[in-house]
Amino acid sequence: MTKLDVDERWDLIDKISKKTVTFGEYKHTLKDAIGELTVKPLTGIPIAIAVLYGFWSFFSSFAGFFTDGFFVKLFDEHWLLWLQEIFPGKESWLYYIFVGDPSATNCFEAFGVLTSGFFVAIGVVLPAIVAFYLILTLLEDSGYLPRLAVLIDTILHRIGLHGYAIVPTILSLGCNVPAVAATRVLETRKERFIMMTILAIFIPCGAQLGIMKEVIPDTMGFVIFYLFMGYLIFGFILNKIIPGKTPEMLIDVPPYQMPTAQNVGRKLWMRTSSFFKVALPFVLLGCVIVNVLYLTGFIAWMGDILSPLFIGWFGVPSETAGPLIAAFLRKDLAVAQLSAIEMTRYQMISAVVLVSIYFPCVATFAMMLREGWKELLGSIAVLAMVVTLYGGLLHLIWILLGVA
Amino acid sequence: MKILLMGHPNVGKSVLFNRLTGANVIESNYPGTTIDYTKGYMRVGGEEVEVIDVPGTFSLDPKDKAEEVAVKMLHESRDATVICVIDASKIERGLYLVLEIVEEGYSVAIALNMWDVAEDKNIKIDVVNLERILGVPVVSTTAISGEGIKELVSRSRGTAPVEVDDIFERVED
Amino acid sequence: MKRLSSIYFGILGVVTLAFGIADLLVTIGGSGLSFGILEIPCDAFRGGWGGLIILSAGLFYLAGIKNISEIHQLSKVMMGSILIWIVAGLDIFAMITESIPGGDRSWFNTLEGFLETYAPPYTPAIFLLPFSLVVFYYILKKERNILKKEEDEE
Numbered sequence: 001m002t003k004l005d006v007d008e009r010w011d012l013i014d015k016i017s018k019k020t021v022t023f024g025e026y027k028h029t030l031k032d033a034i035g036e037l038t039v040k041p042l043t044g045i046p047i048a049i050a051v052l053y054g055f056w057s058f059f060s061s062f063a064g065f066f067t068d069g070f071f072v073k074l075f076d077e078h079w080l081l082w083l084q085e086i087f088p089g090k091e092s093w094l095y096y097i098f099v100g101d102p103s104a105t106n107c108f109e110a111f112g113v114l115t116s117g118f119f120v121a122i123g124v125v126l127p128a129i130v131a132f133y134l135i136l137t138l139l140e141d142s143g144y145l146p147r148l149a150v151l152i153d154t155i156l157h158r159i160g161l162h163g164y165a166i167v168p169t170i171l172s173l174g175c176n177v178p179a180v181a182a183t184r185v186l187e188t189r190k191e192r193f194i195m196m197t198i199l200a201i202f203i204p205c206g207a208q209l210g211i212m213k214e215v216i217p218d219t220m221g222f223v224i225f226y227l228f229m230g231y232l233i234f235g236f237i238l239n240k241i242i243p244g245k246t247p248e249m250l251i252d253v254p255p256y257q258m259p260t261a262q263n264v265g266r267k268l269w270m271r272t273s274s275f276f277k278v279a280l281p282f283v284l285l286g287c288v289i290v291n292v293l294y295l296t297g298f299i300a301w302m303g304d305i306l307s308p309l310f311i312g313w314f315g316v317p318s319e320t321a322g323p324l325i326a327a328f329l330r331k332d333l334a335v336a337q338l339s340a341i342e343m344t345r346y347q348m349i350s351a352v353v354l355v356s357i358y359f360p361c362v363a364t365f366a367m368m369l370r371e372g373w374k375e376l377l378g379s380i381a382v383l384a385m386v387v388t389l390y391g392g393l394l395h396l397i398w399i400l401l402g403v404a
Numbered sequence: 405m406k407i408l409l410m411g412h413p414n415v416g417k418s419v420l421f422n423r424l425t426g427a428n429v430i431e432s433n434y435p436g437t438t439i440d441y442t443k444g445y446m447r448v449g450g451e452e453v454e455v456i457d458v459p460g461t462f463s464l465d466p467k468d469k470a471e472e473v474a475v476k477m478l479h480e481s482r483d484a485t486v487i488c489v490i491d492a493s494k495i496e497r498g499l500y501l502v503l504e505i506v507e508e509g510y511s512v513a514i515a516l517n518m519w520d521v522a523e524d525k526n527i528k529i530d531v532v533n534l535e536r537i538l539g540v541p542v543v544s545t546t547a548i549s550g551e552g553i554k555e556l557v558s559r560s561r562g563t564a565p566v567e568v569d570d571i572f573e574r575v576e577d
Numbered sequence: 578m579k580r581l582s583s584i585y586f587g588i589l590g591v592v593t594l595a596f597g598i599a600d601l602l603v604t605i606g607g608s609g610l611s612f613g614i615l616e617i618p619c620d621a622f623r624g625g626w627g628g629l630i631i632l633s634a635g636l637f638y639l640a641g642i643k644n645i646s647e648i649h650q651l652s653k654v655m656m657g658s659i660l661i662w663i664v665a666g667l668d669i670f671a672m673i674t675e676s677i678p679g680g681d682r683s684w685f686n687t688l689e690g691f692l693e694t695y696a697p698p699y700t701p702a703i704f705l706l707p708f709s710l711v712v713f714y715y716i717l718k719k720e721r722n723i724l725k726k727e728e729d730e731e
Contacts, residue, residue, distance in 0.1 A: 002568045003507050012568075013499045015575045020534040021495055024526030030716070033652030034659075046633035047656065050663045053626050057667035061674045069678030140432035184439045184469040192469075221621065254414050255521050260548070263431065270428055 035256055038144070044151045051144065055135050062131035063124075063210055071123030075107045080115055097291045108215070109340045117287040120211065120336050121280050126272075128210025132174050133271045134264070141259035141267075145170065150253060161186070161235065165195055169231075172203040175275055176364040179203070180371060189375075190244030194235060196368060197379040200360040201386055202231040207279065207332035212352065215339040219349050226353055230390055238382065278363050279330070286329035290322060290337070299325065313388075315395035316351045317343050327355045329362055346403045350394050358387050406454045407560065408481055410474065410505065411489035412498060413460030416517045419547040420489060421457035424557065429457055439470045441477050448557055456481070462497075464504045478505070485511045487560055492522035492529060492544065506540070507568055513541040513560035520546045537574045539566040582715050583642045586654050589708050590642065593661070594635030596701035600628025616698035623700070627664050631702060634660035634709075646719065655716070658709040665702035665709075 004012065037043040083099050090102045100112030107119035139145050145167060153163030164185065172179030176199060183195045204212070204227060212220045293299045299322045303310075307318035314320075319341045327334035334355045343351065360368065360383075368376045409417045418431040418438050425444030430437055442457045461474040478486070486505050490498030495516070506512055516522075516529060535542040541559035545552035603610045603617040604624030610617045618624050634657045641653030676694035679686045686694075 004503065004568060009500060009503050012503065012572065012575065013496050016499060016534070016537055016571075017496050019537065019575065020530040022528045022530075024528060026526050028648055029524075030648055030652055030655065033649045034655060036649075037652055037656050043637070043653075043656070046630065046637075046660070049626065050630045050633070050660050053622075053630055054663045054667055056622070058670065061667070061671045065674035065678065069674070070684070073684070137432075140437075145432075181439055187468045255524075257548075266428060267430060267432075270430065 031256055038147045039150045041151065048148060048151060058135055059128070059131045060213060063127040063213060066127035067124050067214060075119045075123050080104070080107055080110060083114055093295055096295060097288060108336055111287065111291065111337060111340065113284050113287040116336060117284045120332055121283045124210050124214055125207040125279065125332055129174070129206045129275055130268070130272055132206040133268050136170065136174055137264045137267045138259055141257065141263060143254045143256045146253050161191060161195060168195055169199055169203060172199045172205065173209070174206045176200055176203065176205055176360060177278065177367045180364060180367045188244055190242050193375050193378060194238045194242065196371065196375065197238065197382050198231050198235050200364055200368065200379060201357050201383055202227045204356050205331065208335060208356065211332045211335045215335055216348060216352060219345060223349055223352050226394065227356060230357065234386055282330050282362060283333055286326050286333045289329065290326045293325060294322065313395065314350060314354060314391045315398060316347050316354065317341060320351050323355060324358060328359050331355060331361055346398045350391070353394055354387070354391050357390060359383065405451060406481055406484040408456050408458055408478060408484045408486045409489055410458050410478065410486055411460060411501065412462055412491060415460065415489045415491040416547040417460065417489045418457055420515065420517065421455060423547055423550055423553050425455050440473060448561065463501060485513065485560055485563060487513050487515055487556070489515045489517050491518050492516040493518060493525050493527055495529060503568070506566060509565050511563045511565050513556065513563050514543070515556050516542060516544040517547050519544040519551070538571060539574065579646050583645050585711065586638050586645065587642045590635050590638030590657070593631060593638060593657070593705055596705065597628050597632025597635050600624050600631055600701060604628060611698050614697035614699060615704065616700060618700060627702065630660050630664050655712055658712045661702055661705045661709040665706040668700050668702055
């Protein structure tokens with residue numbers, strides 16, 4: 001077999017295309033001109049803001065419609081009351097695990113498998129995930145996502161990633177698991193490591209966003225801002241200290257297309273169902289484990305041991321130990337659990353931030369392990385440092401503001 | 405029989421794959437959606453054909469993990485027929501990968517995909533002549549709407565390896 | 578027609594810009610503003626970010642009116658309209674999602690309550706919506722003119 005070198009190959013292609021391809025006169029269409037506007041910084045940034053605005057506005061209206069409009073009522077006024085009535089043995093441990101606190105008046109406080117578990121998974125997370133994936137799919141299929149990557153390239157380059165990193169980051173807002181897999185398109189190990197680590201730490205997933213909207217609607221903006229700053233700051237630091245290169249990557253910008261209803265529907269269904277196959281068992285299992293740990297006194301014991309760290313360093317109540325254990329299984333569950341703990345507005349913000357940046361959930365953890373145990377260990381080391389520093393920093397901010 | 409779908413990122417390999425096998429792999433309008441390979445089956449004239457959706461790659465000289473998967477896949481399937489999926493509006497870049505694969509001695513068929521986009525851009529390709537020069541089946545397709553898929557499947561059976569030297573000769577005619 | 582559309586989108590641009598600034602000022606001022614059928618919300622999200630987008634829409638219009646028939650200029654006008662559609666569309670979507678559930682009393686809203694949600698006052702973006710749609714008319718008309726010209730030439 002004859003093998004060609006690179007130049008010979010291009011020569012041949014040149015000859016072939018001269019014989020077979022004619023490039024007709026190409027007129028700029030309105031679609032092209034609009035496409036250009038979306039990638040030039042001056043015009044592209046306001047457009048990106050509008051797209052993100054639309055994203056969030058749709059997300060909150062859609063999720064609010066189902067969760068606040070119907071599910072809260074269904075779960076609190078019917079499901080919870082019914083279970084409390086028919087489930088035998090109010091004092092038994094079985095009741096505690098499955099229904100939870102007998103005096104609870106809503107499904108956040110009860111924290112039983114059948115009450116909070118189902119409420120969190122179906123009542124809060126399901127609408128949020130559907131809303132999120134619907135918009136994500138539209139952004140993907142229309143071709144806006146890679147343009148956002150081009151636009152954001154300059155900013156992300158400062159933290160050692162090229163613009164394409166925005167794709168795993170946005171995927172991560174749905175669920176960290178596919179996002180970790182998506183880092184494979186990055187070229188060097190360094191980039192992959194940075195990306196994987198900072199998204200596992202700082203990017204809240206769709207389930208978490210959904211529940212935050214329920215529990216801390218007023219202060220959520222601050223939490224997200226704080227996490228986003230962490231993403232940039234620690235990305236920047238990691239880029240400085242980790243050896244390796246972050247090469248330029250040329251992004252191919254695909255043409256804008258009208259998304260087809262069929263493809264959008266199918267992708268939405270696939271993603272939502274695969275998310276639930278992972279999420280639902282973990283939410284329910286998480287409830288069981290946390291309740292058992294409460295019953296055995298383990299969480300109270302942990303709280304006592306960790307209280308100097310919690311109260312002194314992070315400035316949150318020691319009861320937060322429970323949610324932090326739950327956070328390893330499911331972050332949404334942990335945030336739901338936080339809502340039942342008595343604390344100030346600022347402590348709540350700290351606690352939600354801590355739950356978010358502390359340890360990735362089990363599913364993400366497993367995915368990172370698949371990508372390489374060395375990377376995972378490295379990520380955990382970074383994580384421990386970040387939680388201590390960044391959690392403490394927030395407490396410091398509260399002290400300086402005089403609210404802690 | 406085994407068919408490998410190869411081509412640049414975001415030329416519609418996954419769309420084609422879903423069309424061929426009735427499978428449901430995620431397809432999106434941005435490069436790098438497929439990061440691992442997926443196998444599927446289709447029936448052609450009573451015969452079961454294995455189809456593999458390979459992650460996109462620019463050349464056979466891998467630059468990231470997804471491309472590594474693609475090249476490894478190709479080298480592990482010596483007996484496979486390769487359907488090269490090319491973005492018809494960027495045909496030259498696509499042909500580079502085609503030549504690399506042809507040089508390694510694979511049986512190749514070419515899907516000139518995104519035909520509609522090329523038409524929009526007023527690019528005209530002489531498919532018959534291209535097919536004559538390359539000596540492999542060339543079919544124009546628009547995978548999203550399903551145009552040309554049937555022809556692609558029937559033409560890709562019975563394709564045979566070609567010599568690059570012959571291509572050199574034919575291009576001069 | 579070129580002149581007329583430049584003037585039209587110029588005025589629309591100025592009004593849009595003014596609405597955007599009003600949105601921002603009201604949000605910074607800290608209390609909502611309502612006169613007649615116009616209501617400017619004062620939350621950081623709809624008033625602040627939304628206002629910023631309306632303001633950008635105004636700027637897009639104003640940047641595009643000079644030599645409007647040129648495709649790149651027209652795309653700016655089109656983009657101004659698209660930004661308004663995003664904000665207004667989602668304001669309307671928010672209304673729809675609010676109008677259906679019944680709140681504390683019942684599962685679904687009463688017919689009266691349902692219709693009440695759609696009564697004025699409206700946000701600035703919704704007021705701008707019908708005026709921004711004119712861009713379609715302009716594009717259609719322009720395409721028809723081009724076709725006509727080509728036919729004439731033939």
